[in-house]
Amino acid sequence: MRFARLKRYLPWGKPRFYRRSYAQSGEDVILDYLLNWIGVAKPSYLDIGAHHPKHLSNTFFFYQKGCHGVVVEPDPILYALIKKVRNRDICLHCGVGGEDQEDAEFYVMNPQTLNTFSRKEMEEFVASGKYSLQETLRIPMLSVNTIIERYFDSAPDILSLDVEGLDWQILQSLDFTRFRPRTVCVETVTHIQQTKIQEILDWMCDRGYTVYADTFINTIFVERQAWAGRRRG
Numbered sequence: 001m002r003f004a005r006l007k008r009y010l011p012w013g014k015p016r017f018y019r020r021s022y023a024q025s026g027e028d029v030i031l032d033y034l035l036n037w038i039g040v041a042k043p044s045y046l047d048i049g050a051h052h053p054k055h056l057s058n059t060f061f062f063y064q065k066g067c068h069g070v071v072v073e074p075d076p077i078l079y080a081l082i083k084k085v086r087n088r089d090i091c092l093h094c095g096v097g098g099e100d101q102e103d104a105e106f107y108v109m110n111p112q113t114l115n116t117f118s119r120k121e122m123e124e125f126v127a128s129g130k131y132s133l134q135e136t137l138r139i140p141m142l143s144v145n146t147i148i149e150r151y152f153d154s155a156p157d158i159l160s161l162d163v164e165g166l167d168w169q170i171l172q173s174l175d176f177t178r179f180r181p182r183t184v185c186v187e188t189v190t191h192i193q194q195t196k197i198q199e200i201l202d203w204m205c206d207r208g209y210t211v212y213a214d215t216f217i218n219t220i221f222v223e224r225q226a227w228a229g230r231r232r233g
Contacts, residue, residue: 021061022054025215027185028061031158034183034212034222038230043157045069046147046181048096048170051078051113051162053085058160058185058218063089069158070151072096074106074139075115090151094140097166098173101141108134114191117141118165124192144170148179155179161186162218168200176207182226184209188219 021029035043047059050071054060059069068088073079074095083091095104095117107122109115110132114125117139125131148155159181161167167186184204188197201211201219209221 022057023061024056025217027058027213027215027218027220030213030215030220031058031183031185032061032065034220035157038182038222038226040157040182042067043182044152045158045160046144046152046156047071047158047160048144049073049160049162049164050082051075051115053082056113058162059158060086062158069156070147072147074117074137075108075112076137078112092142092147094142096144096147096163096170097141098169099141099143100146103138104141106137106139108137110134114164116164116166121165121191128192144174145179152179155181157182159184159186164191168197168203171200171203180208180223182223183212184221185218186221187217188214189217 019029042065043062044067045059045062046069047057050057050059050073059071063086070090070092071082071086072092072094073082074093076093079091079093095106097104097117104117105119107116107119109122109125114131116122122133126133161170161184163170171186186200188200189195190197204221208224210224210227211219212222213220
């Protein structure tokens with residue numbers, strides 16, 4: 001009897017205590033735990049720089065739970081794939097910047113995980129000798145405020161940002177007096193130097209957010225008021 005009970009916990013027994021993550025470093029599972037703790041069982045999300053419907057996705061975990069949101073991807077090939085797989089989401093083929101623009105230069109890199117609207121980032125990637133520029137496209141851009149105004153009744157529960165060099169610009173442009181996502185997951189490390197971007201950490205803390213978790217690559221923030229009202233025990 002003792003061995004039968006023990007099998008539940010052993011690696012060769014039937015797995016019972018795990019959750020699958022699709023994110024780079026388990027950010028989706030961390031967000032799920034955090035959101036449940038603050039009373040959000042089925043969150044909405046705005047995923048900026050989605051890249052792929054599943055691979056390295058901070059939001060596919062929630063899509064599988066029956067949630068839906070807005071997914072933004074400027075790469076036309078990746079956008080078409082996301083739209084095909086995630087037909088319950090609103091999929092936008094555009095970039096996101098500080099303001100609306102008819103179009104802007106979009107640099108398609110090898111690998112595509114480093115695609116960027118930032119010329120500075122593109123040049124640093126190429127100069128490193130590890131990466132190459134495949135092509136330059138002209139892609140329309142919307143501001144984060146425009147997207148939230150059009151597609152959300154209020155702020156999304158999750159704001160996920162991964163746009164290779166423009167994350168802080170987008171956060172600086174977000175009108176926090178009108179739109180306050182309960183959680184924000186943003187890349188806070190530079191790719192080449194591998195140093196933390198302190199300006200993002202300071203900016204979010206000054207706007208009423210607390211660091212809940214950090215995977216070195218990404219930092220997960222929670223709104224202080226939402227955190228203060230979390231379930232106890």
